[in-house]
Amino acid sequence: MKRTKVKIHVPGASSSLDESVIMLSAGLAKKWRIPLNQTVQLRFGSARQEVRTLPTSQPGTIRISQSLASRLGLVHGRQLCCQYKSGSRTIVLGPLIGVLVSRVYAGSADKPFGASTAFCREMSDACGVYGASVFFCTPNEVQGHGDTVPGWHYAGGRWTKGTFPIPDVLYNRLTSRKYENLKNVQQFISHAKSSHNTQMFNEKYLNKNEVFDALRKEAHLNAYLPESHLLHNYQQLKAMCGKYQTVFLKPITGSLGKGIIRIRKQPGGSFVCHLTQLNGIRKQSFASLSRLFSVISGKVKAQRYQIQQGLELITVGGRPVDFRALVQRGETGQWAITSIVARIASNRHFVSNLARGGTLSTVKEALARSETKVSGGLTKLRKASLQIAKGIEAQVPGHFAELGVDLAIDTNGRVWLLEVNSKPSKDDNSPLSPDRKIRPSVKTIVQYARYLSKF
Numbered sequence: 359m360k361r362t363k364v365k366i367h368v369p370g371a372s373s374s375l376d377e378s379v380i381m382l383s384a385g386l387a388k389k390w391r392i393p394l395n396q397t398v399q400l401r402f403g404s405a406r407q408e409v410r411t412l413p414t415s416q417p418g419t420i421r422i423s424q425s426l427a428s429r430l431g432l433v434h435g436r437q438l439c440c441q442y443k444s445g446s447r448t449i450v451l452g453p454l455i456g457v458l459v460s461r462v463y464a465g466s467a468d469k470p471f472g473a474s475t476a477f478c479r480e481m482s483d484a485c486g487v488y489g490a491s492v493f494f495c496t497p498n499e500v501q502g503h504g505d506t507v508p509g510w511h512y513a514g515g516r517w518t519k520g521t522f523p524i525p526d527v528l529y530n531r532l533t534s535r536k537y538e539n540l541k542n543v544q545q546f547i548s549h550a551k552s553s554h555n556t557q558m559f560n561e562k563y564l565n566k567n568e569v570f571d572a573l574r575k576e577a578h579l580n581a582y583l584p585e586s587h588l589l590h591n592y593q594q595l596k597a598m599c600g601k602y603q604t605v606f607l608k609p610i611t612g613s614l615g616k617g618i619i620r621i622r623k624q625p626g627g628s629f630v631c632h633l634t635q636l637n638g639i640r641k642q643s644f645a646s647l648s649r650l651f652s653v654i655s656g657k658v659k660a661q662r663y664q665i666q667q668g669l670e671l672i673t674v675g676g677r678p679v680d681f682r683a684l685v686q687r688g689e690t691g692q693w694a695i696t697s698i699v700a701r702i703a704s705n706r707h708f709v710s711n712l713a714r715g716g717t718l719s720t721v722k723e724a725l726a727r728s729e730t731k732v733s734g735g736l737t738k739l740r741k742a743s744l745q746i747a748k749g750i751e752a753q754v755p756g757h758f759a760e761l762g763v764d765l766a767i768d769t770n771g772r773v774w775l776l777e778v779n780s781k782p783s784k785d786d787n788s789p790l791s792p793d794r795k796i797r798p799s800v801k802t803i804v805q806y807a808r809y810l811s812k813f
Contacts, residue, residue: 362439362440363418363439363440364383364420364437364440365418365419365420365435365437366419366432366434366435366436366451367421367435368422368432370424371424373423375421377409377425378408378409379410379411379412380400380409380410380422380449381411381412381416381419381420382411382413382420383413383415383417383418384413386440387411387413390442391444392411392442394411394413396411397410397411397447399449400449400451401451402432402450402523403430403431403522403523403554404505404523404525404554405429407426407430420440420451429521430523431454431491431509431520431521431522431523432451432491433491433513436486436513438451438489438490439452439488439490439808452491452526453526453807453811453813454491454492454522454523454525455481455485455490455525455526455527455804456494456495456507456522456525456528456556457478457481457493457531458496458528458530459474459495459531460497460531460534461498462494467516470510471494474784478512480795480796481800481803481804482511483795485804487804488804488805489808490804490807493520493522494509494510495507495508495509495522497537497542500543502541502545502546502549503545505523505524505554506521506522506523507521507525508520509521509522524553524554524556527559527810527811528547528558529560530781531781535563538562557757557810557811559687559759559760559806560757560760561757562756566611566612567586567664568610569754569778572753572754573746573749575753576749578745579749582746583775584669585602585667586664586667587664588610588662588665589607589663589665594665595651596647598667599623599629601667603622603623604621604669605621605665605667605668606618606620606621606667606668607654607664608663608777609662610662611661611662616634617633617634618633619631619632619634620632627646628643628644628646629644629650630642630643630644631643669768669774670768671769672729672730672732673728673730674724674729675702675727677703677704678703679724679728679766680764680765681724681764681765682698682762682765682782683740683763684763685746686759686760686761687759687760687809688809689806689809690809691806691810693744693751695743695744697798698721698739698740700719700723701717701719702716702718702719703716704717721735722736730769732767735767747761758780759806760780761780762778762782762783763775763778764776764777
């Protein structure tokens with residue numbers, strides 16, 4: 359099997375080329391031993407078309423008709439990877455990547471995907487570099503069956519809606535479990551996988567409690583895991599508060615620091631409760647733990663919570679610091695660290711999420727500014743994040759290729775896992791030097807899609 363890049367050339371409306379013919383660079387035809395003036399199959403994503411091959415002197419190109427290009431979702435001027443499979447006499451173009459996004463703002467030509475538009479444009483640019491093609495589709499547009507998908511792509515300097523074949527690879531960037539679990543979305547995913555062998559990664563959100571229970575099965579990871587349980591009742595809360603001065607209650611399906619409750623035991627036996635809210639933190643004091651539980655019990659019953667051992671984290675200026683490692687699978691399919699950044703909580707919060715006013719720093723700078731000096735901190739963080747990603751792959755059902763691993767270092771220099779996110783924010787993981795046009799994290803996604811689709 360041979361592979362190279364070819365440039366798609368779509369002649370104007372006056373061309374006599376029809377859907378049954380493609381014109382292939384004579385040099386490429388000779389190199390790959392593609393028969394000319396004979397019928398072969400052209401494949402792009404799930405689309406198949408019997409075509410007769412004619413030679414053209416234009417090097418490194420495939421000329422196809424406007425009607426065929428429109429039906430396949432191919433764009434004039436786009437460079438794509440190309441393979442010729444002699445056994446089946448098939449010219450394969452691709453890979454075609456479909457990205458599931460939550461919504462499209464059709465009235466906004468410049469930002470059809472809202473805050474995610476810049477990332478989507480980067481994906482399109484990265485595909486141009488690596489000889490791939492990408493489109494973006496929403497839960498409202500996908501259907502449970504059928505061999506085409508309505509979607510959006512970036513071409514000619516603007517976002518355009520079109521129709522595309524079922525892609526070789528699906529990348530899930532849906533921002534809520536509600537969208538993921540829609541019947542038509544699940545039917546579409548199942549149909550793409552079973553009927554067209556589509557590969558999908560990051561297919562679901564992770565459940566905090568599921569992650570910790572799974573990672574405990576890997577003995578070498580237990581050193582990173584604070585004591586954590588699914589909260590069932592008051593007796594469990596009482597037992598944890600008896601063991602630890604501070605405990606955290608975290609919604610098992612939460613994100614962005616929403617709904618986290620911190621409980622601290624005070625001298626004399628009283629308790630202080632801090633609850634994250636949109637506009638800051640609400641603080642309440644309670645004379646007894648039973649009184650505290652009676653106040654929060656409604657919230658705990660409405661949503662399942664994980665109860666977790668509190669940690670004494672290193673701080674910068676008295677503000678807690680944690681670390682987000684972006685761990686991805688790239689062109690060889692192996693896990694590697696793309697970036698690690700430090701996140702320093704704001705004065706008003708005990709969580710460090712950027713959505714809660716946290717600020718980014720390099721790991722080196724945060725460790726240097728910390729009131730507690732830690733030896734070998736970056737090396738420890740890198741080792742932990744890679745081991746945890748591999749543990750997720752081994753123990754959690756599903757195909758994951760991109761994980762945001764949130765870690766902390768306590769005042770004794772020990773590394774702890776806080777949570778793992780299968781939909782890491784592209785803003786949270788932005789490199790601190792903003793002059794890069796295409797972030798390494800985006801390039802890695804496209805490289806992994808090529809690996810998955812065997813391009």
